[in-house]
Amino acid sequence: MTVGPGRDPAIEVQDLTVRFGEHVAVDALSFAVERGTIVALLGPNGAGKTTTVETLEGFRRPDRGTTRVLGLDPITDHAALTRHVGVMLQSGGVYTAIRPPEVLRLFAAYYDDPADPEELLERVGLAAHRRTPYRHLSGGEQQRLSLALALVGRPQVAFLDEPTAGIDPAGRQLIRQIIADLRTEGVTVLLTTHDLAEAERLADRVVIIDRGRVLAAGTPAELTTADDTDEIRFGAAPGLDRLALGTSLGATVDEVSPGEYRVLAAPTPATVAAITAWLAEHDLALLDLRAGRASLHDVFLRLTETADAAAVEAPDGSGGSGASAGRGGRRRRTGSRRGRGA
Amino acid sequence: MSALLAQTRTELGLSLRQGEQLLVGIGIPLLLLVFFSTVDVLPKPEGVDEPIDFLAPGILALAIMSTAMVSLGIGTGFERQYGVLKRLGVTPLGRPRLLAAKIAMVLCLEAIQVAVLVPTSLLLGWEPGWSLALALPAYLLGTAAFAGIGLLMAGTLRGTVTLAAANGLYIVLLLLGGMIIPLSELPGPVATLAGLLPRERWPRPWARPSRRGRRPARGPGSSWPSGPWAHRSPPPASSAGSDRSHQRTDLSGQRPEVRGWGSRPEAGPG
Numbered sequence: 001m002t003v004g005p006g007r008d009p010a011i012e013v014q015d016l017t018v019r020f021g022e023h024v025a026v027d028a029l030s031f032a033v034e035r036g037t038i039v040a041l042l043g044p045n046g047a048g049k050t051t052t053v054e055t056l057e058g059f060r061r062p063d064r065g066t067t068r069v070l071g072l073d074p075i076t077d078h079a080a081l082t083r084h085v086g087v088m089l090q091s092g093g094v095y096t097a098i099r100p101p102e103v104l105r106l107f108a109a110y111y112d113d114p115a116d117p118e119e120l121l122e123r124v125g126l127a128a129h130r131r132t133p134y135r136h137l138s139g140g141e142q143q144r145l146s147l148a149l150a151l152v153g154r155p156q157v158a159f160l161d162e163p164t165a166g167i168d169p170a171g172r173q174l175i176r177q178i179i180a181d182l183r184t185e186g187v188t189v190l191l192t193t194h195d196l197a198e199a200e201r202l203a204d205r206v207v208i209i210d211r212g213r214v215l216a217a218g219t220p221a222e223l224t225t226a227d228d229t230d231e232i233r234f235g236a237a238p239g240l241d242r243l244a245l246g247t248s249l250g251a252t253v254d255e256v257s258p259g260e261y262r263v264l265a266a267p268t269p270a271t272v273a274a275i276t277a278w279l280a281e282h283d284l285a286l287l288d289l290r291a292g293r294a295s296l297h298d299v300f301l302r303l304t305e306t307a308d309a310a311a312v313e314a315p316d317g318s319g320g321s322g323a324s325a326g327r328g329g330r331r332r333r334t335g336s337r338r339g340r341g342a
Numbered sequence: 343m344s345a346l347l348a349q350t351r352t353e354l355g356l357s358l359r360q361g362e363q364l365l366v367g368i369g370i371p372l373l374l375l376v377f378f379s380t381v382d383v384l385p386k387p388e389g390v391d392e393p394i395d396f397l398a399p400g401i402l403a404l405a406i407m408s409t410a411m412v413s414l415g416i417g418t419g420f421e422r423q424y425g426v427l428k429r430l431g432v433t434p435l436g437r438p439r440l441l442a443a444k445i446a447m448v449l450c451l452e453a454i455q456v457a458v459l460v461p462t463s464l465l466l467g468w469e470p471g472w473s474l475a476l477a478l479p480a481y482l483l484g485t486a487a488f489a490g491i492g493l494l495m496a497g498t499l500r501g502t503v504t505l506a507a508a509n510g511l512y513i514v515l516l517l518l519g520g521m522i523i524p525l526s527e528l529p530g531p532v533a534t535l536a537g538l539l540p541r542e543r544w545p546r547p548w549a550r551p552s553r554r555g556r557r558p559a560r561g562p563g564s565s566w567p568s569g570p571w572a573h574r575s576p577p578p579a580s581s582a583g584s585d586r587s588h589q590r591t592d593l594s595g596q597r598p599e600v601r602g603w604g605s606r607p608e609a610g611p612g
Binding site for chain 1: 344347355359424426429431
């Protein structure tokens with residue numbers, strides 16, 4: 001059964017604003033998630049990711065704007081919506097003394113057509129922990145159980161709040177595989193993360209937010225291609241003679257962090273060869289080299305740094321004109337990226 | 343299995359799995375009952391010959407308090423702290439069924455307590471008065487009152503604070519609530535204070551106050567909860583100096599003058 005009319009987006013957020021007292025946690029946020037896709041809300045801690053997701057889950061009332069999940073209002077249609085959504089909280093949410101099969105059977109009893117608890121237990125790799133109370137499971141095992149609980153009702157939409165935070169690599173891999181499988185099953189997934197690799201690998205679309213506002217949105221490819229710039233990055237011993245190298249290349253060279261250098265020049269084979277030749281001449285090892293497409297990491301850092309700088313220039317509450325100038329500046333950047341990426 | 347049944351089974355199973363639940367719900371009441379009815383060290387109200395006749399109803403009241411207030415309050419407080427209630431809030435279970443499951447869990451635990459404490463009391467020589475028709479409503483009203491306190495703490499305080507507050511209140515009411523020590527034995531100001539708490543008389547549907555042939559107390563005025571918790575406390579004017587004599591009058595089986603819900607409709611539920 002599909003709730004809501006036709007092929008409308010599974011999740012719609014329009015102009016959402018949520019305040020905690022004076023603090024604006026989410027500030028006129030808008031985005032949509034198409035059915036059957038995976039969207040990552042990406043941002044640093046305190047960006048407003050969890051607040052946004054909790055508003056969509058019906059825990060918080062928007063101060064302004066609207067939210068719709070499967071065409072339903074998360075607060076007024078809460079009872080109807082709970083039958084079709086699965087939720088994974090950032091942490092906790094399970095009786096501390098309960099064992100994994102018990103809580104899965106309990107949650108299965110809430111739904112009309114639940115998934116088989118035994119199958120889910122196998123799927124999340126907890127079959128060997130049938131007798132272990134929740135409080136004695138490791139952090140990763142608790143997260144996997146929480147994911148299983150989000151899926152036991154065969155949801156159409158799954159909200160996963162930092163599903164792999166604080167988990168060992170094997171557990172992370174398993175969770176990512178399960179999330180990727182959800183796409184083939186037609187489940188819409190909205191996940192929050194500050195793990196860039198996770199967003200890049202898993203998501204069909206990424207919405208980068210900071211300070212409650214959208215900084216950029218698009219597919220990982222769009223975002224990284226849009227950030228394509230004329231620069232080459234390489235790693236070598238810290239403290240190189242940047243001026244000498246720059247003169248040799250005929251370009252500016254920055255040491256962006258100790259041992260990581262950025263050459264502001266088009267990544268032509270000739271320039272790359274010139275860099276390696278200069279290093280060879282000075283008997284310096286090349287540790288890594290990247291040219292052309294930026295990683296999502298670069299995009300993310302630049303966007304959030306720009307937002308930080310704008311916030312320093314126009315701190316909140318310092319006056320309407322300054323704040324709006326900062327916002328406008330960021331919007332222009334976002335717009336130009338989208339344009340180039342399209 | 344229906345959601346309500348599954349929820350009730352889980353709540354009950356998790357409660358019974360906790361050792362401290364069994365200790366506070368059955369162990370402590372049983373220990374107090376057996377010890378103080380066989381070792382005659384506690385004062386008895388005037389007109390009561392056997393300690394068990396005073397202790398048995400008081401211990402049943404204590405058992406209600408331990409389950410409905412302490413266990414339910416602490417359990418729910420930690421469920422709230424650990425995000426369990428939040429997580430359940432986004433399932434189709436819904437608040438009414440969660441509350442119904444918790445009520446059913448408390449009633450099941452109380453049935454187990456009664457099944458242990460009443461036969462033990464009878465073996466120890468308790469001769470209950472025959473007002474069992476009032477026992478059930480009194481039990482339910484006491485449960486509602488104490489569950490209200492427990493859930494109020496769980497819903498407003500942090501889990502660890504609820505733990506401390508519920509246990510603290512348990513000790514205070516154990517000593518001052520007339521459950522094992524007659525209010526008439528408390529020093530004046532403490533007795534006045536205790537007069538504002540759930541009263542010793544409220545498990546009295548079972549009580550046969552004296553074996554000297556007097557009739558047990560009857561009617562809401564004497565046998566229903568009269569503390570401020572289930573409803574409003576007795577009027578302060580009747581406490582202080584008159585309170586001690588009043589207690590004696592009541593416990594000797596006479597109908598009290600002005601007490602409780604039935605006789606004071608203006609002091610109805612608070």
